[in-house]
Every structure is written in C-alpha cells, then in structure tokens.
Amino acid sequence: MLIxxxxxxNRLLSITPHRLQIVLAEDGRSSLTLLLPPLEELAEIxxxxxxxxxxxxxxxxxxxxxxxxxxEELKRLLEKRERFQKSATYLTHLANFAELARDPEQxxxxxxEGEKVSGDVFFVHRRGANLISRGIPKDAEGLFRSxxxxxxxxxxxxxxxxxxxxxxxxxxxxxxxxxxxxxxxxFGARMFKGAxxxxxxxxxxxxxxxxxxxxxxxxxxxxxxxxxxxxxxxxTDKAFAALKRAIRLEPFNQNAVAVLADLAFVEKRNxxxxxxxxxxxxxxxxxxxxxxRLARALIESGNKQQALDALKRQASIExxxxxxxxxxxxxxxxxxxxxxxxxxxxxxxxxESDAEYSYRLAARNxxxxxxxxxRFIDLVTVGKVVLKTDTDFGFAHHRILSDIYxxxxxxxxxxxxxxxxxxxxxxxxxEVPDAHPRLRAWLMSGLVGALSLKRERWAEAELxxxxxxxxxxxxxxxDFRRDMLKSNAAFLYLEMGKSQEAARLLSEIxxxxxxxxxPTATLGLLQVxxxxxxxxxxxxxxxxxxxRSTYDKNRIAQKMHLELGKKLIEVNKRxxxxxxxxxxxxxxxxxxxxxxxxxxxxxxxxDTLQ
Amino acid sequence: MSDNRLLLIQTLEALPxxxxxxxxxxxVNYDPALGAKRGCFSIVFRAHDVLxxxxxxxxxxxxxxxxxxxxxRRQAFEREHAILTDLKSKERCLQLASGRSVFSLSGVGPSGxxxxxxxxxxxxxxxxxxxxxxxxRQQDFDAKDKLNLFNEIVLSVQALHRHNVFHRDLKPDNLRxxxxxxxxxxxxxxxxxxxxxxxxxxxxDYVHTVGAPAYSPLxxxxxxxxxxxxxxxxxxxxxxxxxxxxxxxxxxARAYLNRNTHYHxxxxxxxxxxxxxxxxxxxxxxxxxxxxxxxxxxxxxxIDGPGSTVPKGISSLLNxxxxxxxxxxxxxxxxxxxxxxxxxxxxxxxLENEHDYKRRLEQMRERRRRxxxxxxxxxxxxxxxxxxx
Numbered sequence: 001m002l003i004x005x006x007x008x009x010n011r012l013l014s015i016t017p018h019r020l021q022i023v024l025a026e027d028g029r030s031s032l033t034l035l036l037p038p039l040e041e042l043a044e045i046x047x048x049x050x051x052x053x054x055x056x057x058x059x060x061x062x063x064x065x066x067x068x069x070x071x072e073e074l075k076r077l078l079e080k081r082e083r084f085q086k087s088a089t090y091l092t093h094l095a096n097f098a099e100l101a102r103d104p105e106q107x108x109x110x111x112x113e114g115e116k117v118s119g120d121v122f123f124v125h126r127r128g129a130n131l132i133s134r135g136i137p138k139d140a141e142g143l144f145r146s147x148x149x150x151x152x153x154x155x156x157x158x159x160x161x162x163x164x165x166x167x168x169x170x171x172x173x174x175x176x177x178x179x180x181x182x183x184x185x186x187f188g189a190r191m192f193k194g195a196x197x198x199x200x201x202x203x204x205x206x207x208x209x210x211x212x213x214x215x216x217x218x219x220x221x222x223x224x225x226x227x228x229x230x231x232x233x234x235x236t237d238k239a240f241a242a243l244k245r246a247i248r249l250e251p252f253n254q255n256a257v258a259v260l261a262d263l264a265f266v267e268k269r270n271x272x273x274x275x276x277x278x279x280x281x282x283x284x285x286x287x288x289x290x291x292x293r294l295a296r297a298l299i300e301s302g303n304k305q306q307a308l309d310a311l312k313r314q315a316s317i318e319x320x321x322x323x324x325x326x327x328x329x330x331x332x333x334x335x336x337x338x339x340x341x342x343x344x345x346x347x348x349x350x351x352e353s354d355a356e357y358s359y360r361l362a363a364r365n366x367x368x369x370x371x372x373x374x375r376f377i378d379l380v381t382v383g384k385v386v387l388k389t390d391t392d393f394g395f396a397h398h399r400i401l402s403d404i405y406x407x408x409x410x411x412x413x414x415x416x417x418x419x420x421x422x423x424x425x426x427x428x429x430x431e432v433p434d435a436h437p438r439l440r441a442w443l444m445s446g447l448v449g450a451l452s453l454k455r456e457r458w459a460e461a462e463l464x465x466x467x468x469x470x471x472x473x474x475x476x477x478x479d480f481r482r483d484m485l486k487s488n489a490a491f492l493y494l495e496m497g498k499s500q501e502a503a504r505l506l507s508e509i510x511x512x513x514x515x516x517x518x519p520t521a522t523l524g525l526l527q528v529x530x531x532x533x534x535x536x537x538x539x540x541x542x543x544x545x546x547x548r549s550t551y552d553k554n555r556i557a558q559k560m561h562l563e564l565g566k567k568l569i570e571v572n573k574r575x576x577x578x579x580x581x582x583x584x585x586x587x588x589x590x591x592x593x594x595x596x597x598x599x600x601x602x603x604x605x606x607d608t609l610q
Numbered sequence: 611m612s613d614n615r616l617l618l619i620q621t622l623e624a625l626p627x628x629x630x631x632x633x634x635x636x637x638v639n640y641d642p643a644l645g646a647k648r649g650c651f652s653i654v655f656r657a658h659d660v661l662x663x664x665x666x667x668x669x670x671x672x673x674x675x676x677x678x679x680x681x682x683r684r685q686a687f688e689r690e691h692a693i694l695t696d697l698k699s700k701e702r703c704l705q706l707a708s709g710r711s712v713f714s715l716s717g718v719g720p721s722g723x724x725x726x727x728x729x730x731x732x733x734x735x736x737x738x739x740x741x742x743x744x745x746x747r748q749q750d751f752d753a754k755d756k757l758n759l760f761n762e763i764v765l766s767v768q769a770l771h772r773h774n775v776f777h778r779d780l781k782p783d784n785l786r787x788x789x790x791x792x793x794x795x796x797x798x799x800x801x802x803x804x805x806x807x808x809x810x811x812x813x814x815d816y817v818h819t820v821g822a823p824a825y826s827p828l829x830x831x832x833x834x835x836x837x838x839x840x841x842x843x844x845x846x847x848x849x850x851x852x853x854x855x856x857x858x859x860x861x862x863a864r865a866y867l868n869r870n871t872h873y874h875x876x877x878x879x880x881x882x883x884x885x886x887x888x889x890x891x892x893x894x895x896x897x898x899x900x901x902x903x904x905x906x907x908x909x910x911x912x913i914d915g916p917g918s919t920v921p922k923g924i925s926s927l928l929n930x931x932x933x934x935x936x937x938x939x940x941x942x943x944x945x946x947x948x949x950x951x952x953x954x955x956x957x958x959x960x961l962e963n964e965h966d967y968k969r970r971l972e973q974m975r976e977r978r979r980r981x982x983x984x985x986x987x988x989x990x991x992x993x994x995x996x997x998x999x
Contacts (some may be wrong), residue, residue: 056875058878058881058882059874059875059877059878060874061878062831062874062877062878062881063874066823066874069822069823070823070824073822073823073824076783080742080746083743083746084743084746084747087746087747087749087750088749088859089745089746089747089748089749089858089859090746090747092859092860092861092917093746093860093861096860096861096863096864097824097861099864100824100863100864100867114859118749120859120917122859122916122917125916154916217909219907220872220907248903248906249906249907250872250875250906250907251879251903251904251906252872252875252876252879253872279903283875283878283879283882
C-alpha cells in the first residue's frame with residue numbers, strides 16, 4: 001500500500017530569512033513540455049515592475065535634493081565669515097550646512113576651527129562622530145579617549161560603539177557600564193546596555209535596561225529591541241505589543257515590520273501583520289522579501305488571491321526561483337493545479353543550478369502537483385531526473401526534500417508497478433537507515449499496508465510496525481504520518497486477527513475517525529470483524545465519502561465488499577456473492593484483494609448463483 | 611551670472627542719480643567673489659534718496675533671461691509691491707518708499723543691434739540693523755536679551771499675520787531692527803515670497819519649498835507650500851527654528867534631522883500621498899488622514915541639549931514653546947502667537963527673579979561678611995585690651 005496519503009504543496013513558501021537586527025545606538029530543468037513559462041503572466045509581471053514605488057529611493061532623492069539646497073545655504077553663510085569667524089556658533093552652523101550638504105571633509109574643517117575658537121568638548125564629540133562616519137575609527141578613538149571618561153557619558157558610548165564594531169563586546173561592555181554609572185537614566189547608555197545584554201543572551205537584563213531608556217524617550221528601534229528580548233523569553237504577547245508600538249512610531253522601520261511578520265507567521269497570527277506589511281509596501285514597493293512576507297501572511301490568513309497579487313509584485317522586482325515557486329504554491333492552493341505545475345517548472349528553470357535549494361523545493365512541489373492531478377507517468381519521469389542529482393541521499397535526510405522520495409515511490413505504485421515501488425521502498429530503508437523520520441515513517445507505513453494483505457509476510461510487517469512506532473515520537477505532533485502509521489498497523493493487526501491491539505491503536509487516532517478515510521475504514525473493518533456488519537458498512541461508506549480521489553474510494557469499496565462478502569456467507573449467501581462479485585468486477589484495484597475475493601467466490605456453493 | 615543682470619548692476623552702480631532722486635547705488639544681494647545671489651527674482655540695491663534724505667532699498671526685477679520667461683516670477687514681483695502697498699503705515703511692517711517705476715536699460719544684443727530692456731523697480735525703507743549676530747554669536751548674548759529679541763520677532767510676524775500677510779521665508783537674514791523711543795523694533799524684510807491670504811497661488815502645484823529649507827516645515831516640501839490656509843503656520847514653524855537657534859550651537863534643521871533619522875522617509879511618504887490629491891482641499895484631507903500615522907515617531911530636539919546656552923530654570927518653558935511651534939503636523943502646530951509670547955515673558959520674568967534673588971543673596975552675603983569683619987575687629991580690640999597690664 002505504497003499509495004498512502006502523500007505530502008501536499010501547502011505551506012512551502014520560501015522567504016529570504018530576516019536577520020534580527022539589534023539596534024545599538026537587521027537537471028531537473030528538464031525536457032518536459034510543461035517547462036514553457038506562462039507567458040501572458042510574465043508579461044503582466046514585467047509591467048508591474050515599472051509601477052513599483054520605492055520609499056527608500058524617494059527618501060534618498062529627497063535627501064539629495066535637500067543637500068543641494070543646503071550647499072547653497074552654506075555659500076551664503078560663508079559671506080558672513082569676516083563678521084563671525086571667531087564665533088563657535090557660526091562655525092557650528094557652517095559645519096551643519098556642510099554636513100547637510102554631504103561634505104564631511106568640510107564639516108570636519110569647520111568643527112576643528114570651532115574647537116580651536118571655543119575649546120568646547122562639543123566640538124570634540126562632533127569631530128569624533130564625523131571621523132567615524134568617514135571610516136577613520138582610529139582617529140575617532142583617539143579623540144574620545146582624550147575626553148574625561150570619568151564624567152563624559154557620550155565619549156564612553158562612542159568608544160563602546162567602536163569596540164562593538166571590532167566585535168570586542170567585553171571592552172564595549174566596560175565603557176557602557178561606565179556610562180551607566182555616570183548617568184543611570186541616560187537614554188543612549190541604557191539602550192546600549194540593553195542591546196549588549198541581548199547580544200549576550202541575557203534577555204531579562206536587556207528588558208530592564210530598555211524599560212529605563214523608554215522612560216526617557218520612546219523610539220521605534222528601542223521598542224523593536226524590546227520585542228526581540230520578549231521573543232527570546234517566549235513572551236509573544238508582549239513582543240507583539242512592543243512591535244506594534246515600534247511600527248506606530250515608525251511605519252517604515254523595516255526591521256520592526258519584518259520581525260512582526262515573522263513572529264506572526266510562527267505564532268499563526270498572520271492577520272496581525274497584514275496591515276503593517278501593506279502600509280510598508282504602499283511606499284516601499286521595491287523590497288522583494290517584504291512582498292514575500294505579505295504574500296505569506298495573506299495565504300496563511302486565507303486571502304490567496306491577494307497573496308498571488310503580492311507575489312507577482314515580488315516577481316516584478318526579482319525573477320528568482322523562489323518567487324516563482326511561491327506563485328506555484330498559491331496557484332495550487334487556489335485549485336489551479338495546471339498553472340501551479342507550470343510555475344514550479346519555471347522556477348526550476350530559473351534556479352541557478354540543480355544544487356540550489358529553491359530548485360529542489362520547486363521540484364518537490366511539481367511532483368506533489370503531479371500526484372494530486374494523478375499524472376503518475378510525469379511524476380515518475382521527472383522524479384527520476386531529480387533523484388539522479390541526489391547522489392549522496394541528501395534529499396532522504398532532509399525534512400522537506402525527503403518528500404521527493406515519498407512522491408516518487410507513490411508515483412511508481414500508482415503507475416501500476418506496486419512491486420517495483422515496494423522493492424524501492426525496502427531498499428531505501430536498508431541503504432539509508434538514518435533517513436529523515438518523516439520519510440522512514442511513510443515508507444514503513446506504506447510497506448505495512450502492502451504486506452498486510454499477504455499472510456506469508458505478516459511477520460515482516462509486524463517487525464516494521466515495531467520499528468515504525470518507535471519513530472512516532474520523532475515526528476511533529478500534527479504530522480499525518482504518525483496517524484497513518486498507526487492506522488496501517490491497526491489494519492495489519494486486524495488482518496492478523498489481533499483485534500485488541502488494533503482497537504488500542506485505533507483509539508490513539510480516534511480524532512481522525514470520521515475525518516480521514518483510512519482510519520475510518522479501518523474502524524469499519526474492526527466492526528465487521530466483530531460481527532457488527534451494519535455499523536461496519538456505515539463506517540466504510542463514510543470513509544468512501546471522505547476520500548480525496550476516486551482511486552482511494554474504489555480501493556476502500558473493494559475491501560468493504562470483500563469483508564462484507566466474507567462475513568455474510570453464513571447469513572445470506574446470495575448477498576455475500578453479490579458483494580464478492582463487486583469486489584472482483586466493479587472495483588479491481590488491489591490485486592491481492594481481487595484474488596482473495598475470487599477464491600472465496602469459487603468456494604461458494606453453486607445454488608447461490610441464482 | 612547672466613549678461614543682463616551684470617549690465618544692470620554695472621549701469622546702476624555707475625549712474626550718478628536714478629530717477630532724479632537715488633544716489634550712491636550699490637548692489638547688496640550679489641557677491642561677485644562667491645558668485646552667490648540671494649533671492650530668486652530681484653536684485654536689491656542700497657541707495658540714498660535725496661528727496662527724503664534717507665537710505666532706501668531699490669528692488670529691481672531680475673532681468674536674467676530665465677526669469678523673463680517665467681511669468682509667475684514677474685507676478686511674484688508685482689505681488690510683493692501690492693503687499694507692501696497694503697502694509698503702508700502699518701506698525702512693525704516694512705514700508706514702501708516709492709511706487710513702481712521702470713528704468714530703461716540700454717545695451718547691445720547678440721547680433722550687435724542696440725536693445726532696450728525695461729527694468730521694473732520700487733523702493734522700500736532701508737533698515738540698517740541686522741539681527742543675525744544674535745544667532746551667529748548666540749553664546750555672547752544674555753539669555754534675557756535673546757528672549758526679548760525673540761518677543762520682538764514674534765511681534766513682527768504677528769503684525770504681518772494681522773494684516774493677512776504671511777512671509778513664508780522667515781529666517782534671521784530676513785529680519786532687521788531699528789530703535790524707536792529707545793525700544794528695539796524688529797521688522798521682517800524681503801517679502802518676495804510673501805502672500806496675501808486673499809491672493810491666489812501663483813503656481814498650480816508647489817513642488818519645492820517657498821522659503822529656505824532649513825526653516826521650512828514638512829508640509830512645505832509636500833506640495834502644500836502655496837496653500838493660503840496654512841501659510842501662517844509656516845511662519846510659526848520658522849519662529850520655532852529661530853527660538854532653538856538663539857540658544858544652541860546647532861541649526862534646528864540639523865538637530866531635527868539628526869534626532870529623526872527617518873525624516874526623509876516620512877517626507878517621501880507624505881509627498882507621494884499628497885501627489886494624488888487633485889485639489890488643495892483634497893491634499894489637505896489626505897494630509898489630515900495620514901500625517902498622524904507617519905509622523906508619530908518624529909520628535910523635537912530638546913532646546914537644552916548638548917552645546918545649549920539655555921539657563922536650566924527656563925528650559926522646560928522654552929521646550930514647550932518649541933515643541934508647539936515645530937510640530938510636524940500643521941494641524942497641531944501652535945497657532946496662537948500671543949500664547950508663545952506669554953511663555954517667553956514667563957521665561958524672562960523667571961530669569962529676572964533669579965537675577966534679583968542672586969543680587970539679594972549677594973547683598974546678604976556682603977552684609978554678613980562685613981558684620982563678621984566688624985566682630986573680628988571687635989574681638990581683636992578686646993584681646994588687646996585684655997592683654998594690657
């Protein structure tokens with residue numbers, strides 16, 4: 001029965017991971033005919049690219065435009081040089097305009113003059129900041145070290161900043177500690193101390209410091225830092241609240257919006273991220289990873305059509321394998337399987353090599369789509385090509401990519417070569433004993449199902465059940481393979497006549513009865529075996545209604561008719577014969593069942609033919 | 611510099627007398643060494659009016675070929691004269707010294723043919739005293755003196771607003787003072803960018819700020835620079851900038867941008883949104899709907915930050931005035947300038963009280979010192995007496 005349920009294309013959106021930013025002071029490209037890109041839509045995507053607005057670019061343009069104005073202002077102010085050349089304020093104003101006009105060298109010259117005129121440490125600080133921005137940290141450090149480090153909070157923080165840049169967190173911590181000692185409520189000192197605590201993994205200490213800083217001033221970065229600390233402590237509600245405050249203060253804080261989106265995804269609260277992502281993308285339309293986040297949030301919250309629009313916007317910015325894969329997933333969820341397959345194929349072509357994860361993910365999804373649309377020949381053909389690239393069984397060890405093996409074996413079985421599929425499954429279990437538990441559980445479950453119908457191999461199947469049940473704890477709590485394994489094991493025990501063991505296993509998966517076809521059918525079998533024919537038949541018929549494909553429906557129907565036929569022989573031979581004939585003639589799905597039905601039929605007395 | 615402009619300057623500066631009354635003509639808004647010219651559409655000369663026997667500023671429309679084809683610049687020049695006419699004999703307002711006249715500038719065109727360009731001009735009173743030293747040398751002035759000056763500046767702006775005129779290019783360079791009855795009076799000059807509440811905007815959409823960017827509020831960068839309804843609030847923002855600069859080494863614009871590093875994002879977002887508004891009313895509606903969302907994180911730099919000369923005792927008073935005047939949302943910006951002046955007066959009184967207190971304390975200390983000195987002398991005399999046999 002290597003034709004059990006296979007993994008679907010759901011929830012496989014690949015998104016560029018967002019690194020948490022703590023703010024201190026973020027050849028399968030094969031010959032298939034399907035590989036033609038969906039041309040009309042690609043043209044549509046190209047059209048979208050010209051419409052994308054980027055706030056980042058607009059802000060830079062605005063800043064450049066302003067800097068030109070400030071450059072003019074600087075010229076005008078220089079006309080007054082004779083009158084005010086000995087004034088610290090005048091020289092600061094010149095430095096200000098030079099800074100705003102993006103001329104840091106000139107800014108530094110004015111600041112140096114100001115320092116000479118007034119001797120104020122204000123100028124030393126400004127010069128130090130200027131040197132850091134110009135990439136001259138050594139000179140900046142010299143300047144800050146020349147200040148009174150026993151009293152100057154700012155100088156200590158600047159030195160800490162320089163040490164963090166050198167990744168010397170311990171020395172940085174010394175300066176921050178000093179700064180806090182000088183002024184325990186200084187905003188910058190507390191924010192820095194909190195960030196360092198966070199970097200060291202001491203989230204509680206980080207929160208303590210961020211809270212003190214917040215009393216002084218509320219900034220978006222500070223709230224984002226606070227949220228990260230809460231996330232680390234598993235305090236998700238508090239993290240959500242902090243992130244929302246951060247975004248309210250600065251709707252364009254990409255770090256805050258991305259962290260909120262990722263947290264919302266993990267916590268399955270995607271709706272809460274949609275508005276923030278939407279607002280961010282209203283202005284920053286050239287950020288592909290944020291479009292991907294919006295798409296993910298929309299898919300998860302059930303707005304698949306909008307998600308598709310978001311993904312197309314993403315594709316208009318970056319033509320990557322991952323975005324086309326995601327479009328395919330969305331189409332698949334919208335029920336457009338053919339189009340989904342086209343996008344998965346296109347994603348495979350877009351990948352730079354078959355070693356790229358996005359290529360393999362797209363391949364996995366393509367195979368899954370083939371399985372769903374019952375295109376088993378295509379599934380096996382493409383599966384072969386993809387698996388050829390897996391020379392070291394890397395896929396078999398991978399949580400998601402191991403599905404490629406699952407789908408391939410399923411495809412072989414459904415293409416009518418169950419023996420070949422069984423042989424391949426057994427070989428895989430033997431050759432890759434450390435394959436991912438998800439794959440091993442599926443293979444064992446499938447083999448148990450297949451061997452259950454062969455009396456001579458029950459012992460072998462029982463061993464597989466023993467091994468398989470040990471694997472269950474390694475699977476996710478909501479992994480369908482756990483219950484599939486138990487359901488098939490129950491089926492085996494029922495075939496072996498071990499009703500008690502079967503009943504125990506069925507009670508463990510009782511939540512799936514009346515919801516999933518195979519556990520429901522297995523319970524039906526149990527009832528029939530116990531002589532409760534009507535109840536058993538009702539459960540079988542319910543299972544048939546729950547199936548997702550005609551194949552499964554017929555498969556269950558065949559088994560039901562065999563079991564009913566066998567059970568009714570003593571009560572109503574004519575009816576028994578009718579059921580057995582249906583098992584042989586109307587639903588000849590599983591060879592072993594057909595054979596068994598035939599032999600029971602042959603043993604029936606001839607008077608039942610009437 | 612264009613040939614037209616240069617010819618006009620050279621001709622006028624060489625002219626013994628213009629229109630039978632203006633002598634000693636000297637261009638004041640063009641620096642040949644730096645090649646910098648102040649003002650967009652006029653060339654300003656200082657001259658002596660022999661009829662009135664006082665100095666005047668002669669304002670000529672800039673005959674640069676670029677200006678000649680831009681109708682709105684000529685309209686703005688005409689509007690300035692109209693505004694000054696309206697402000698005639700109004701207190702604390704710049705006064706016209708003559709009506710509009712035309713000077714015929716003769717020259718030779720590119721093809722060698724003689725040309726005459728009519729150059730429009732008018733005269734305004736010349737106010738000698740600049741007040742920029744209070745800003746460029748703020749550290750050398752007493753806080754009380756600076757606050758008095760600021761009060762005068764506010765009065766001059768109020769005078770304009772009272773007559774429905776908003777300046778839109780307020781900055782220290784555009785303010786002058788004179789003394790009347792031993793009192794300093796500040797007057798806003800250069801009304802080239804000013805507008806009357808009743809006048810229509812000269813351009814359909816203002817892409818750039820009207821005034822100096824360092825003193826321009828957010829809305830002035832977002833297609834709203836020409837909106838009459840909020841013109842007065844643009845001036846109020848500039849007042850906030852100047853209040854800050856009277857006590858700080860930094861310019862307000864720099865301090866604000868440094869504190870709000872995402873300012874350009876807010877600006878770009880608002881500009882983008884407002885671009886969609888077809889009419890002024892719609893633009894204002896879009897502004898009102900969105901500014902709260904996007905400007906939440908913008909905060910005003912403190913008036914008593916690093917390098918500030920503000921006396922600690924009045925910093926909270928001045929901070930509240932500063933925050934109100936420079937609010938990024940014009941809807942929340944201080945409208946009532948009387949309230950601002952009351953705050954300034956509270957600060958002045960607070961400083962005077964402190965001054966009186968310090969003086970009384972000093973007098974007390976002096977009296978105590980003398981008393982102790984006298985007691986000491988008494989002691990010495992007593993000791994001497996006791997030592998005598």
